[in-house]
Structure formats: structure tokens, C-alpha cells
Amino acid sequence: KAGVTQTPRYLIKTRGQQVTLSCSPISGHRSVSWYQQTPGQGLQFLFEYFSETQRNKGNFPGRFSGRQFSNSRSEMNVSTLELGDSALYLCASSRDGATYGYTFGSGTRLTVV
Amino acid sequence: SQKIEQNSEALNIQEGKTATLTCNYTNYSPAYLQWYRQDPGRGPVFLLLIRENEKEKRKERLKVTFDTTLKQSLFHITASQPADSATYLCALESIGGRDDKIIFGKGTRLHILP
Numbered sequence: 001k002a003g004v005t006q007t008p009r010y011l012i013k014t015r016g017q018q019v020t021l022s023c024s025p026i027s028g029h030r031s032v033s034w035y036q037q038t039p040g041q042g043l044q045f046l047f048e049y050f051s052e053t054q055r056n057k058g059n060f061p062g063r064f065s066g067r068q069f070s071n072s073r074s075e076m077n078v079s080t081l082e083l084g085d086s087a088l089y090l091c092a093s094s095r096d097g098a099t100y101g102y103t104f105g106s107g108t109r110l111t112v113v
Numbered sequence: 114s115q116k117i118e119q120n121s122e123a124l125n126i127q128e129g130k131t132a133t134l135t136c137n138y139t140n141y142s143p144a145y146l147q148w149y150r151q152d153p154g155r156g157p158v159f160l161l162l163i164r165e166n167e168k169e170k171r172k173e174r175l176k177v178t179f180d181t182t183l184k185q186s187l188f189h190i191t192a193s194q195p196a197d198s199a200t201y202l203c204a205l206e207s208i209g210g211r212d213d214k215i216i217f218g219k220g221t222r223l224h225i226l227p
Contacts, residue, residue: 004156033215043157043202043217056214090156101147104156 002026004105006091012111018079021108025072025093031055032074033102034066037088049074050096081112115141119203119218126193127226134188134221136203141212143205146179148188151200151220160201161188193225 005024013019025032033048033056045058049068066076072093078085088109092102120135136146144165149157163170163179163186170177176189190197203218 035217042219043204045213045215045217048214058213092156099145099162101159101162102157103159104149106154106156 004091004093004103006089006105006108008108009106010109010111012113013081015081015083015112017081018077019081019110021076021078021089021091021110023074023076023091023093023105025074025091026103029093029095029103030072031094031096032068032072033092033094034074034076035090035092036060037090037107038086043090046076078110083112086110086112115139115213115216117141117203117205117216117218119201119221123222123224125224125226128193128195130193132190132193132197132223132225134201134203134223136186136188136218138184138205138216141184141205141216142207143181143212144208145206146177146186147204147206148175148177148186149202149204151202157202190223195225195227198223198225 007022031050034046035043037043046060047066048056052068063079068074088107090104090107092104094100094102117138126132145162147162148160150160151157161172161177163177174191178187200220200222202220206215
């Protein structure tokens with residue numbers, strides 16, 4: 001079966017711009033979560049959506065937001081980009097949270113210049 | 114503050130031997146502990162999950178132990194192979210409560226030497 005698909009794979013943006021990243025979960029998975037991965041901080045949880053509702057949120061500023069659609073696809077938006085937002089953004093899906101583990105996509109590599 | 118630590122940045126193990134990776138944590142009450150493998154340029158791949166009330170779990174050549182008193186998990190790969198070379202991440206997940214939902218260690222890079 002198809003895995004978790006993230007688009008685009010690479011993105012270069014200018015400081016101050018905004019960006020939208022997309023994630024298509026595995027069919028039947030209703031939970032979608034987003035993570036930021038940097039060499040310094042490692043993998044950090046941004047937020048989780050389940051059935052179109054944000055269920056959990058990490059410790060990131062309000063510039064980071066997301067949403068989930070009725071088909072479980074999810075988007076993440078970062079407004080007013082800063083140089084420090086350069087990172088690998090990963091999306092993961094699961095049937096319902098941790099019990100079955102998370103299936104990650106290959107990520108979107110965002111570079112802010 | 115919540116903290117999760119994984120042993121040494123890199124671990125070199127001879128092929129055929131058992132690789133043991135450590136994950137320690139403080140100030141966190143996990144319901145689940147998970148181990149992932151990550152290869153360069155790829156997302157993490159789920160390997161094993163163990164619940165707070167479980168002591169050990171196995172899957173093929175993999176074994177995970179979880180000691181909530183010591184606040185430690187050990188991850189073992191037996192009969193290691195060069196293909197096992199990767200970064201291994203430990204993750205703790207909480208349900209409800211005041212802890213962050215999920216936290217990850219920074220990973221241990223494992224090199225299996227032929």
C-alpha cells in the first residue's frame with residue numbers, strides 16, 4: 001500500500017514569506033502529526049490532527065499552524081519565515097495515535113534564506 | 114524539564130555481534146516507548162513499541178526492554194549486519210497529563226563493521 005506522501009520534497013523560501021506543506025497519510029489512517037527535525041534540536045513534535053481536529057500541540061510559536069481535511073490529508077503552514085525555520089519537516093500518520101507506531105513520510109526540506 | 118538522552122553519538126559494532134543502544138529519560142511519565150530507525154535523507158521507520166507496564170518485547174533480531182523505575186530502555190540488535198547501520202531514535206509518548214505528547218532522543222548512529 002502507498003506510504004505517507006509529503007510534497008514538495010524541497011523548498012527554498014525567503015525570510016518573511018510564508019509556506020504551506022502537504023501530507024497525504026496512509027489510507028485508513030485518521031491521525032496525522034507533524035514534526036520539525038534539525039541537527040541541533042533533533043526531532044520535535046509540532047501538532048497532531050485527528051478527524052479534522054487538532055488533538056495535541058507542541059511548544060512552537062503561533063506562526064506554525066496546520067489543518068486536516070475530511071479525507072485525512074493535512075497541511076502545515078508557517079508564516080513570517082525566519083532563518084531558524086530551516087529544517088526537515090516530517091509528517092507521520094497512524095490509525096489512532098501511538099498504539100501502532102507512526103509511519104513517517106520522507107519529509108520536506110525547507111531552506112529559508 | 115523533560116529530557117531524553119541516547120548513548121553516545123556513534124556506536125561501532127563488529128558484524129555478528131549484539132548492538133545495545135540506551136535511552137534514558139527524566140521528568141516524563143511515558144505511556145509508550147518507541148524505537149525508530151532513520152537513514153540519511155529519509156523519515157524514521159517504526160521498529161518496536163513497548164508499553165509502560167511491559168518489561169520486554171521482541172521482534173525477529175530486535176529486543177527492547179523498558180524499566181520505568183530506572184527510567185531507561187535498552188534496544189538490542191542481535192547478529193548485527195552491515196545493513197543495520199543507521200541512526201536509531203528513541204521516543205516517549207504520554208497520554209493526557211502535563212507532559213508533551215511525544216519527545217524524541219537525538220539518536221544514536223550505529224555502524225556495523227564488516
